[in-house]
Amino acid sequence: MRRHPFCASHRSVFPVCAERTLRTRFLVSPSDAMKYILYARKSSESEERQALSIEAQLRELREFAEREQLEIVASFCEAKTAKEPGRTRFGEMLSMIEKGDAMGIISWHPDRLARNSIDGGRIIYLLDTGALKELRFPTFWFESTPQGKFMLNIAFGQSKYYVDNLSENVKRGIRQKLHRGEWPALAPIGYNNNLKTKQIEVDPVRAPLVKKAFELYATGSFALRALSNTLKELGLRSHKENVLSLSSIQRILQNPVYYGMIHRLGELYEGSHEPIITKELFDEVEQVLAGKSRKKKRKRKHEFLFSGLLHCGSCGCAITAERQKGHAYYRCTKKKGQCEEKYLREEDLLMQVRTIVEELSLPDAWAEKMLQHLDQENQNTQSIWQDETRCLATRKETLEKKIDALLDLKLNGALETDEYVRKKNALLNEKADIEQAVKQVQRGDDDRLEPIRDLIRASRDAKNLLTAEKLPELPAFLSSVGSNVLLTGKTLRWEARKGWRRIAQRRVCFGWLGRRDSNPRMTAPEAVALPLGDSPIRNRKPAKSTENSALFPGIERTNCRD
16 A cells, blocks of 8 residues: 655655755745744753854754744753753743744754653643644654654654663663772862773872871861861862862762772772772771761860860869969869869969879880880781781681672572662771781781880870970870869879870889989898899889780880989
């Protein structure tokens, strides 16, 4: 059976010139009396992408309107995707058509008008009601007939299928990149995109500043705004050389990419890029962000040296301070009722603090000898490191098997996606800790000795806090070395923290500060006779304390006066 020459199946493949000839010969064109709206759109809002798309469409559409002698009453242009409804200029155009200000639309192709079912349905509905009389496209033929609307619907469907399929292809590609450990987008601040390898590389300029940002914030002494000002002074900028906003800095501090992981839609992936910081530093920053390591300081009318540090030993209330006759006095706030504790002048309190600092200060010679012993101990642990490396490798292999088992459970439907992501993230973080430990061992860093080194250095430098310019640092020092700092009967009482307790409780010798104890006591000598000229202090048996021996390895008590 021979098809009619004007059926929809033939019209859809006619070239543009043939379509014009057919319309001129057989159809009555209403274009002479009809007003049209010109609509041009590009998908991306970015200036550098599809920069000439709008301009090219406008030029082609105006030439088309001039050839067809179509009257244009308005032009609408926008750079927004049509995948989802809600385009502002598109809505304004349809409002004009509903009001009768125009009855036709000129656009490059139906996919410029709609790539979603809602906007496509609105166009079809306006055609059905007669508010929209005609659609004109330089690249697509349309007639407001049942067959024409059917073909237009197919064109809208094809446009939607194209964008949906493109979206799935892009998501699949991103998933493959994530499983390979590749960063799938523009490199974060501190990294640069390598267009050849498709990887991200450490930015030699910004990466040290990003690491500095983590280190500063981990101290707990910086609010986000203060950190922002500091980074601005240091010169940290975005890839477009803009000053970083507070939200940008917060995103940096919360982004696990900097310790080697990639976070995507709540799930962690192992990255193949070089980390900028350690996971330990990242965890410290997370604690500060969660408010666990930094207390908000309220503004006070007068600032006192030990404000917010002390509590009353009788009732447990906070100790406040006030200034009377040129002196600062500390007293109980008595928030819980009557309290018998008396006022204490700041000078008297400072004397007690000085005594605590002296008790916690190590002589330079002692500290130097301890540090040398730790360095020697670090060099003599090669065999231990090898055993530890094998142990860590075994733990890492076990974790990898657990991650594979989790994936199998998810693929078999025995594990929900949320549960899978939660457990996988925990295992990957644990694996990152192990990999970091392996790197430290391979570099020869015995991390277990580092806290002891820090303790020795802090104890060695503690006496410097007694100088006038260092006095403001005393409260922070007391908070770091002790807890439960109480004021009872004008006497300062405190509990030393682990490590510092060992230093505070040592009673091995009395000459370490260069002065004699006010009340020296000698232990009884052994039954055997002492060699002539030997002191009982030199030959007494040290107290049995595993804490002291662990803290001061290799330090001979008999040399404490040297």
